[in-house]
Amino acid sequence: MILGATGTVLLGFGTLYWTTLPPPLPGYAAVRAKWQPSEAWLYDRNGRLIDSSRVDYQARRLAWTPLADIAPAARDALVGAEDRRFRSHGGIDWIAIGGAIRDKLAGRHARGASTLSMQVAAYLAPGLATPGRRTNWDKLRQMRSGAAIEASWSKDQILEAYLNLAGFRGEAQGIGAAALGLFGKTPAALTRDDGLLLAALLPNPRAGASEIARRACALSHDADCSRFAGAAASMLGPARTLALDPGLAPHLSGRLLTTPGAKVTTTLDARIQAFAIAALRRQLVGLGGSRARDGAVVVVDNASGDVLAYVGGIGGESTAPAVDGAAAYRQAGSTLKPFLYAQAIEKGYLTAASILDDSPVQLDTASGLYVPQNYDKAFKGPVSARVALAGSLNVPAVRTLLLTGVDAFRDRLWDTGYRGLVEDGQYYGYSLALGSAEVTLTEQVAAFRSLALGGRWAPLRLTKDDPHVAPRAITSPQAAWIVADILADPNARAGTFGVDSALRLPFWAAAKTGTSKAMRDNWCIGFSDRFTVGVWVGNLEGDPMRAVSGTSGAAPVWRDMMIALHQGRPSHASPPPPGIETRAIRFAAGIEQPRREYFTRGTALTDVASAPAAARRPRIVNPVAGSVYALDPDIPRDRQRLAIGVSGEVMGHRLRLDARDLGSADSHPLVLAPRGRHRLQLVDLGGRVVDQVLFTIR
Numbered sequence: 252m253i254l255g256a257t258g259t260v261l262l263g264f265g266t267l268y269w270t271t272l273p274p275p276l277p278g279y280a281a282v283r284a285k286w287q288p289s290e291a292w293l294y295d296r297n298g299r300l301i302d303s304s305r306v307d308y309q310a311r312r313l314a315w316t317p318l319a320d321i322a323p324a325a326r327d328a329l330v331g332a333e334d335r336r337f338r339s340h341g342g343i344d345w346i347a348i349g350g351a352i353r354d355k356l357a358g359r360h361a362r363g364a365s366t367l368s369m370q371v372a373a374y375l376a377p378g379l380a381t382p383g384r385r386t387n388w389d390k391l392r393q394m395r396s397g398a399a400i401e402a403s404w405s406k407d408q409i410l411e412a413y414l415n416l417a418g419f420r421g422e423a424q425g426i427g428a429a430a431l432g433l434f435g436k437t438p439a440a441l442t443r444d445d446g447l448l449l450a451a452l453l454p455n456p457r458a459g460a461s462e463i464a465r466r467a468c469a470l471s472h473d474a475d476c477s478r479f480a481g482a483a484a485s486m487l488g489p490a491r492t493l494a495l496d497p498g499l500a501p502h503l504s505g506r507l508l509t510t511p512g513a514k515v516t517t518t519l520d521a522r523i524q525a526f527a528i529a530a531l532r533r534q535l536v537g538l539g540g541s542r543a544r545d546g547a548v549v550v551v552d553n554a555s556g557d558v559l560a561y562v563g564g565i566g567g568e569s570t571a572p573a574v575d576g577a578a579a580y581r582q583a584g585s586t587l588k589p590f591l592y593a594q595a596i597e598k599g600y601l602t603a604a605s606i607l608d609d610s611p612v613q614l615d616t617a618s619g620l621y622v623p624q625n626y627d628k629a630f631k632g633p634v635s636a637r638v639a640l641a642g643s644l645n646v647p648a649v650r651t652l653l654l655t656g657v658d659a660f661r662d663r664l665w666d667t668g669y670r671g672l673v674e675d676g677q678y679y680g681y682s683l684a685l686g687s688a689e690v691t692l693t694e695q696v697a698a699f700r701s702l703a704l705g706g707r708w709a710p711l712r713l714t715k716d717d718p719h720v721a722p723r724a725i726t727s728p729q730a731a732w733i734v735a736d737i738l739a740d741p742n743a744r745a746g747t748f749g750v751d752s753a754l755r756l757p758f759w760a761a762a763k764t765g766t767s768k769a770m771r772d773n774w775c776i777g778f779s780d781r782f783t784v785g786v787w788v789g790n791l792e793g794d795p796m797r798a799v800s801g802t803s804g805a806a807p808v809w810r811d812m813m814i815a816l817h818q819g820r821p822s823h824a825s826p827p828p829p830g831i832e833t834r835a836i837r838f839a840a841g842i843e844q845p846r847r848e849y850f851t852r853g854t855a856l857t858d859v860a861s862a863p864a865a866a867r868r869p870r871i872v873n874p875v876a877g878s879v880y881a882l883d884p885d886i887p888r889d890r891q892r893l894a895i896g897v898s899g900e901v902m903g904h905r906l907r908l909d910a911r912d913l914g915s916a917d918s919h920p921l922v923l924a925p926r927g928r929h930r931l932q933l934v935d936l937g938g939r940v941v942d943q944v945l946f947t948i949r
Contacts, residue, residue, distance in 0.1 A: 273396035274376045279408040282375065286315045286415070291508035293500060295521040296557070296715070301497065302504040307511040310418075313427035314512070318411040321426060321438040328446030330410065332470045333453065334367045337410070342368040342401035343394050365393065367413045368404075372396030374416040414438075419449055420456045420487075433486045444478065447471050448486055460484045499524045502563025502575040507714065516715045518557035523550055523816070527560040530811040532567065534788070534804075540568030543773070543796045543804060546788040547576030549696045550812060553703045553781055555719070556712050558693075560812075564791070571791040577693055579791065580671050581772040583686035584765030585643045586695060587664065589702060589734050590726070591651055591684055592640045594663050596851065597730035600654040603637040603737060604836050604848045606861045607647035610898075611875045623649045623685060631746065633842050633861040640734070641743030643764065645685050652684035664688070666725050667698045667708055686765055695776045696785035702738075702761070703778040705828060706731035728828040729851045735761045736849060738777070739824065753806035758821035760813055764806055770795040773804035777813070779822030784812045867899035869916070869941050871933050876944040882926065892921035893948075897933060904941070907932045924948050 277285070289307035294300055305311070318326070330337050336344050347364035365373075372393060373379045379393045400409060419429035426449070430438045434445055441449075444467070451466035452458065458466075464483040468476030499521060507515050527548040535546055544567070550560035563575035595601040609631040612623065623645045625631075631644065639647035652660060658676035660683060665672055671689045672679070679687055693711060701708035706726030712719070737743060738761035741750065748754060754762045754777075762777030772789040773796065786805040789796060796804065813822075827833075832855045837845045839860035850856070873896030874880075882891055895906060897916050904916040908931050913920050916933060926948050933942040 273372065273392050273399055274378065276372060276375050276396060276399060279404050279412065282412055283315060286312075288312045288314050288512045290314075291504075291510060291513040291515070293504045293508060294514065294516045295519045295524070296517065297521070298516070299521045301499040301517075301519060301521050301524065302501060304501075304504040304508040306508060306513075310424045311422045311428050311432070312424045313431065315415055316411075316425065316427040316438050318407050318414070321414060322441040322446075324443040325438070325441035325446030325449070326410070326414070328443050328470070329414070329450050330367070332447065332450035333370075334365075337367050338406060340366060342366060342397035342399075366397050368400050368409050369393045369397035371409055371412050371416065372400055374412075417453065418456060419452050444471075444482060448479070448483060451483075460487050463487070497521075497525070499528065500561060500563075502577065503561045503713070505573075506575065506578070517561075518555075518559065518712050518714065518717075519561060520559045523560045524562070526815050527562045527812060528565055530808045530815075531562055531786070532565045533811075534808045535565065535567055538788070538799060538804070541797060543788050543790060543799050544568045544570060545574075545576055545791045546786065546805070546808070547579075547692050548787075548808060548812065549577050549692050549785045550816070551696050551700055551711055551783045553700055553778065553783055556697075556700070556709055558711050558713050559782075561693075561713070569791065574791045576787060576791060578691050580689040580691055581787065581789065582767030583669075583688055583690045583695070584767040584772060584774055585645075585648075585686055586690075586763050586765035586774045586776055587669075587686045587688070588640055588643065588648050588684065589738060589763055590663060590667055590698065591648060591655065591660055592636060592737070593702070593706070593726045593730040593734045594655050594660060595651050596636075596733055597727045598655065599851070599854060601636050601651065602848075602850050602854050602856070603635065603733055604850070604856065604859050605636045606633045606842065606859060607636055607639050607644075607650055608632070608861070608867075609634050609639065609644050609646050611872055612646055612649065612870075623681070635838075635843055635859070637737050637740065637743045637848070638746065638843065640737050641740050642747035643744075644747070648684040649681050652681055657681065657683055660684070663725070664698075667701055668710070669694050669698060686767065692774075692785050692787045695774065696783050699763075699776045699778055699785065700783040701725055702731045702735050703780075703783055704731075727830075727851075729830045732825070732828055732831060733849050733851070735778075736824070737761075738763055748802055752802045753810045754802065756810065756813055756822075758817060759824040760822055762806070762809065764802060766800065766804075770797075770799065773799055775805035775809040777809055779813060779817060780825060781822065782813070782816050784809050784816070786812070869897065869899035869901045869904055869933060869935070871931060871942050871944050872896045872898050874931070874944060874946045876946070878944075878946040880946065880948045882948065889923060892923050895920050895922055895931070901933070903936045905934050907934055 289305055289310060289312045290303050291306050292300060293302040344364055344366050351364045379389065379396055415425040418424050420433065423429050423432045426438050429449060430436050430441055447467040447470050448463060450470055451463045460483040464479040467479045500519060527550060531546045531548050535543065545564055547564060548560055548562040549558060551558055561577055563577045564572055566572045611630060625645045634644065634647060657680060661672055661676035661679060669690050697711050704722055705728040706724060707722035708725045709720045709722040739759055741755045760777055760779045762775060765774040771793055772787065774787055776785040786808045788804040827849065830852045832850045832852055834848055834850060834855045834857050836848045836857055836859055842861060873894060896919065901916040906913040906916050908922060908924065909929055913922065928947050931944050932940045935941050
């Protein structure tokens with residue numbers, strides 16, 4: 252009988268031992284190594300935190316917080332509330348267990364007897380504390396697990412793990428996320444009251460402010476607890492950010508931060524980034540949301556290609572704040588013209604002194620007549636290539652494209668990093684000279700940087716791990732230098748922009764503005780001897796801006812950035828490269844004032860004149876294609892005639908309106924045409940149509 256009873260007891264103990272056997276638990280080092288934050292962090296070139304981004308959405312965790320980085324007052328308040336004999340027991344608080352048994356037998360609410368060690372074990376093996384299964388067997392397994400942890404972990408390791416693994420409220424896990432999310436502090440800045448409020452949250456993380464304040468008061472044992480009511484309400488108020496960074500590069504962090512826990516060091520300079528944000532915000536506030544809502548800024552170091560500032564937007568009145576304006580494809584406007592003129596100068600088709608005709612022109616295309624116009628709808632007649640480029644005249648640019656060829660220009664742009672041009676030149680047509688293609692701000696800055704480097708292009712660097720790629724020659728150094736000199740010439744652009752526009756700086760800098768079709772995009776890209784700065788202003792949703800021009804939209808931000816970047820060290824023009832010749836030139840008929848001009852070797856000249864009429868292609872200059880004329884009912888019909896104008900050598904040519912011969916082209920006839928749509932043609936001696944325009948009379 253005794254042996255049988257002993258066997259039964261042994262069997263019972265054996266069964267108890269095996270049924271309460273805790274699961275294998277990892278060591279402290281393994282727990283630390285496995286910890287993965289839900290965030291990733293972005294740093295500037297000097298190691299300053301500039302932004303962060305949440306990558307893992309299963310829980311909200313920050314980096315593991317060492318015990319030494321947690322304020323002792325808050326830490327002690329939490330330990331006192333959860334396990335006041337933590338430092339003296341071996342993982343099981345037998346005194347607390349005895350008290351819980353006593354309370355239960357007396358019919359009172361039993362206080363929990365779980366130690367921090369037992370809770371850490373439950374965090375590491377969730378099956379130990381499955382919700383709804385708080386049986387005595389589970390409690391015994393958790394007790395044994397707590398004792399097992401105490402046998403291999405130090406007290407500080409257990410406490411550190413507990414404070415990092417505990418869930419405080421919502422999805423915030425760990426004291427790092429709780430401190431920042433609930434108090435806007437680091438764990439090192441927490442106070443005793445903060446620790447008591449966190450302890451009051453643990454039994455019920457979803458409790459209301461009044462319950463938390465009442466529990467914190469009870470845990471504090473203070474006579475006056477009035478402060479906890481307001482503190483609890485504030486803690487549970489609007490969510491605070493779980494980042495201490497200034498949020499300087501949200502668009503870039505969304506692009507670069509893809510791995511939980513990653514720490515990416517960029518090429519950005521936090522100081523320059525902050526100034527770029529301030530300059531862009533100041534300009535957009537000044538313009539007002541009804542005129543332009545969005546903008547972007549990119550600043551690059553010319554020598555290294557390092558991006559020093561990358562502002563994809565500032566929010567404000569934007570209706571698309573998450574869109575990265577620095578990487579979004581938008582129409583380039585006139586900002587592609589420098590590369591067109593550089594190609595023409597390099598090929599010897601033009602010099603900076605060459606005369607281009609800024610007068611109405613219409614070009615036959617597959618989709619109809621293409622009739623480019625200038626920004627101000629006016630024409631300046633014969634102008635030099637220098638004035639045409641600096642003043643951003645459209646018709647001379649189209650005439651230059653006729654020299655270089657659309658396909659050749661498209662290929663040049665592709666080589667210069669404009670990778671949005673995925674179609675051939677014929678797809679874009681003559682409008683490519685005026686920037687009909689879509690580009691990004693980063694592509695723009697990299698391309699203009701190539702002009703600053705003497706025609707050599709290389710990709711930009713955004714992180715310290717991006718490779719340093721040797722620049723490759725795209726444009727000849729001579730052509731790049733001449734175009735840079737033109738873009739830095741305030742006198743050449745005065746006719747369009749005035750003598751004191753935002754583009755004029757107290758030191759040398761080259762700049763080009765651009766405005767896309769229907770005023771949807773406004774650009775200003777330019778460079779000094781050390782930096783290239785690009786600015787875009789517009790509306791990311793594509794609606795037109797209102798009353799915003801090249802010098803009133805993006806240019807003021809560009810100017811502010813350039814002045815800030817060169818404080819104490821102004822920019823200087825680089826000396827001309829070998830192969831540049833200088834001449835004093837004069838213009839016939841006073842087309843422009845005499846000046847000193849730069850030429851590539853072998854193209855220099857001293858006297859410049861526009862081509863005589865006999866050397867020009869015969870064409871119709873009036874009416875302009877697409878014109879609409881309205882008849883005045885108060886003027887006799889036979890006195891409302893249209894004057895026909897032609898240019899070039901037109902001897903022997905005839906004019907034909909619809910099917911009616913108007914006579915010799917050099918007679919400049921006055922035409923009486925009925926209401927409707929009309930076709931005016933210029934026909935040579937052989938009967939071939941050499942030019943035609945369509946116009947309407949109403």
